[in-house]
Amino acid sequence: MCGVVGFCALGEAAPARAETLRAMLGAIRHRGPDQFGIYLDGPTGLGNARLSIIDLSTGQQPISNEDGTLWIVFNGEIFNHPELRLELEARGHRYATSCDTETVLHAYEEFGPDCLSRFNGQFAIAIWDTVKRTLFLARDRLGVRPLFYAQGGGSLVFGSEIKAILAHPDVAAEADPGALDEIFTYWSTLSPRTFFKGVRELPPGHHLLVRDGQVALEPWWEMGFPEPGPVRSLADCAAELRELLIDATRLRLRADVPVGAYLSGGLDSSTITAIIRTFTSNPLETFSIAFDDPAFDESGFQASMARSLGTRHHVVHASHADIGRIFPEVVWHAETPMMRTSPAPMFLLSGLVRRKDFKVVLTGEGADEFLAGYDLFKEARIRRFWAARPDSKLRQDLFGRIYPWIAGLTQGNASYASAFFGMGLSDTGARDYSHAIRWRTTARAKRFFSPGFVERVGPARSPAYPEGFDGWDPLHQAQFLEISIFLSQYLLSSQSDRMAMGHSVEGRFPFLDYRVVDFCNRLPPGLKLRGLTEKFLLKEVSREWLPPEITDRPKQPFRAPIQRAFFGPSAPEYLEELLSPAAIADAGYFNPRAVDQLVAKLRQGHAHSETDDMALAGIVSTQLVHRQFLSGFKPSPALDGSDDIKVVTVPAAPQQD
Template sequence: MCGIVGVLNLREPQPVPEGILRQMLSMIRHRGPDEFGIYCDEWANLGNARLSIIDLGGGQQPICNEDGTLWIVFNGEIFNYIELRPDLEAKGHRFKTDCDTEVILHLYEEYGPDCLKYLNGQFAIAIWDTRQRSLFLARDRMGVRPLFYTVRNGQLIFGSEIKTLLAHPNVIAEIDRDALAQVFTFWSALVPHTIFKEVYSLPPAHYLLIREGNLKLNPYWELDFTVESSNRTPQDYLDEFEQLLIDATLIRLRADVPVGAYLSGGLDSSTTTALIRKYTQNPLDTFSIAFSDPDFDESEFQRRMAGILGTDHQVVYCTQPEIGQVFPEVIWHTEIPTLRTAPAPMYLLSKLVHDHDLKVVITGEGADEFLGGYDIFKEMVIRRFWAKQPDSQIRPLLLRKLYPEIARLGGSSETFLTAFFKKNLSNTDSPFYSHLLRWSNTGRLQRLLLHQPESSLERRISDLVPLPQQFESWSALGQAQYLEIVTFLSPYLLSSQSDRVAMANSVEGRFPFLDYRVVEFCNRLPTQMKLRGLNEKWLLRQLASKLLPPDIWQRRKRPYRAPIHRSFFNADSPSYVADLLSDSALQDSALFNPLAVAQLVRKAQSGAQLSEVDDMAIAGVISAQLVHHLFVREFSSRQSHLTDSDRVKVVNGSVNSEVAA
């Protein structure tokens, strides 16, 4: 795992001072603290910060092909690199290293952009072709690894994190208020947008080819939820799924360093951890989060699974004040406002991994998206069933099964739940039916914004969430899954809760459920193999029943959440909260209505029970104010530089010579 940066002259050759590349790299030292590499010529400049995991001694970047005409910097892992190499060698390619990075380079030399179809991994790639004077940038299918770019003063500037771009003297941060409105609807800015004006995210499953000053963006893979036509039995599906998930898990253990695992106590991580224990003899460290607040704590199930699997289990104990204390550092790494504090405990968890000298963990993200695990999918099923008889008094009672804790409260709570889910109940022809209720609810937060969107929510959704041509032919579940993946999985979950907070502590997450073979298999499944009635992840539960005790594999899914307003308003409230929410700070950022924020703060300070929307508002306002403070006002004070003690490999492409600094 690494971080990459680069500067490409689009119009005419001009030297880029090496110091700029060093400054850009220094901003992502956390992504790759082991060693650094720089390539520079009069057109292109590439940089890499390396976290050594494979070929520890020989994989330093940048790496070139046999004649020095192609140069690569790379962030990520290619899990099938061992299988790809022999065919390349048979075609005459000569290797200097044993790392996966060089396999990508020779694949590109052989197949051009089509090389991406061969890769099973999580990656952000930059390859400079000195003969064609072309730059190839690519990102993995699911968007596990980030890649950002901007064009300023005739230069394309790119990097694994936005702070690398801001370290370039031509790039100044400015909040994009339209993107802020997206965050206050979808939980994140939607690709290709970021929270900063004219800074873009390369979309998942796309590559960008830059030649003669022209940028051409191309897809190389797409989600397809077309259900296969077959007479296969449930056992047939289970057998294939089991073999795919076993292989997806085991190839993610490939590393020249120890690999650990996150263990949440839920179905997904328990299954992949059980597979590791069953099919390897490796000693295994597992890691989990325990909360002081019992409403969020699952440590009982975590300890039980660790005991059953015989792992060396470590726990980070997370309190509400700790979440508030680390929140500014979390936002520094996520680089975007958030409506949740959930990234903060994940940041503390990755720090625990780092403190135990591990660089790699297996984790369970993706199972909910591709196997129908989220409540939003079950809500959609109930509402579509209810919509067939909208006046029924019986059908909405299914909500009790989905939310038994609400039903137990009875009375007004249950009445409110029914009224909430009945909104736009009959609008089943809308392509956004499954998610419109959630987005409308979150969109209420926009009342806090100083500059609110003028167009309607549905109009903005249609503009921001383009639908593939075959979307209408998919099942209702397939449509809902697609929306969840493109608006939530990559923009928020794999970014703010995964890559960014893990790499903040130099830890690489690996995701067996996001192996593209597993994804394609799940997307072809009949609906009842994923969501059977209101039983989510049916096929995964059948597999888990062979590996886990019944109280784990039969357990109702519990969403991962973390305390919000009490993390900021408590006896030890961090001082930055009052500073950022002061009238002067709000006027300075000009993002929010100070009167609306003041009313929200008084409500939080009163100790009253806040609604979910108010909780999200607290997190959203504080995090947006932090983004403004860290990246717009005070960014220069956090800039750093590589030092003389850093291991830096410098390649001068103009003379094709290498020197070590």
């Protein structure tokens, strides 16, 4: 795992300067503190910060092909690289290293952009062709690894994180009002937009080619839900998922350093951990979060699974004070406003992993999205069921089964359910039917926007819907929205990659193996969500390895405290000034009076809503992003002589008389 940076001229430009690449790499040192590499060729520059996991001795980047016509910097892992290497060597390619980075380069040399479909991995790629004078950028199918780009000073500038791009002297930070409006609806921006005007995300499953000053962006993979094939038995489907998960896990254990695993106490991470213990000889250490607040804590289930599997288990404790204290650092790594504090405990967890001298962990992300584990999927099913009989009181009571912690629902409060879940009930043909309530609830926090900011927002954008979407099963429509927005834009970014790499830790995700994804997307909906039983097929598979108290326990969403993290005895010192009327007015996003009223309400401990919590997290994180990146950007120090840096410089062509 690594970080990549670079730039490529879109027209006439001055020669690339090593100092610029040193500054850009210094900004993402945390992504790869082991080694660094710089490549200079006229106005083009590439840089790499390496977290060495495979081929520790000879894998320093940049790396070239045999004749030096192609050069690569790479962030990620290609888990099937040994098999690809054999194929490429049989085709005549010769290797100078044992790392997967070189396999990516030879595959590109052999197959061009079509090589991407051969990779089983998570990656962000930058390849410079010295003959064609082209820059090729690419990103994995689901956006596990980040990659951003912007234009500045006549060049396309790119980096694994936005702070690296902002460290380039020709790129300045400016907020995009429409982006914040999207975050206060969808919990994230809609790709390729970012919070920063002019800085774009390379969308998941896309590649980009810079040639002759032109930038061409194209998809190389698109997610869909094809019609299921011939009817298969439950046993056959379970057997195939079982084998896919075993192989996906086995591949993700490939490393030249120890590999650990996150153990949340839920079905997904427990399944992956059990596979490691059952089908490999790897000694295993597991890591989990314990919350001091019992409303969020799952440590009992975690400890039970660790004992059952015989792992060496480590726990980090997350208090309200911890979450508030580290939140500025969390936002610095996330580089975006957030409507939740959930990334904070994940940042604490990766810190524990690093202190135990681990660089790699396997986790359970993806199972809820591709096998229908979230309550949102059940909620949408109940609403459609209720819409067929809107006068039914029994159908309203079903919400209490999936949301037992929401006051009023468990007592059969029909008026509460009718008011909240009944909004847009009959509009079952709406493309966003499954997510409309969530998005509407989040958007209520926009009441804190200042009038001047609202005027700058511009027209709202809607999610992009693929061809054929309207003909998909309602569950598949809901899954698409959850995967393309929540998973790719929020979960894998703010809560996963950034929080792990903030402590130089690489996460690996067996459920996101493209073969598992393709299999799950071909499954009939009833094998994923059967009635109100989530992840039905996965539960059938996991019974072989897990006790009933894990396979049969209800899904508990991963959440973290918000109000109590910022107010009360453990309130962080920075908060009062950050949310002062003067600071709010100076940034300009929010109405100082409205924010002051919210702060007074929460400080006094009055009853508050989920929207109040989301508004608080959104306001605090937005103010922090403004302070850290717009009004006072200070990137980490540039690389210096004490760093292990490999520098490759292409000599300038001789001048013609």
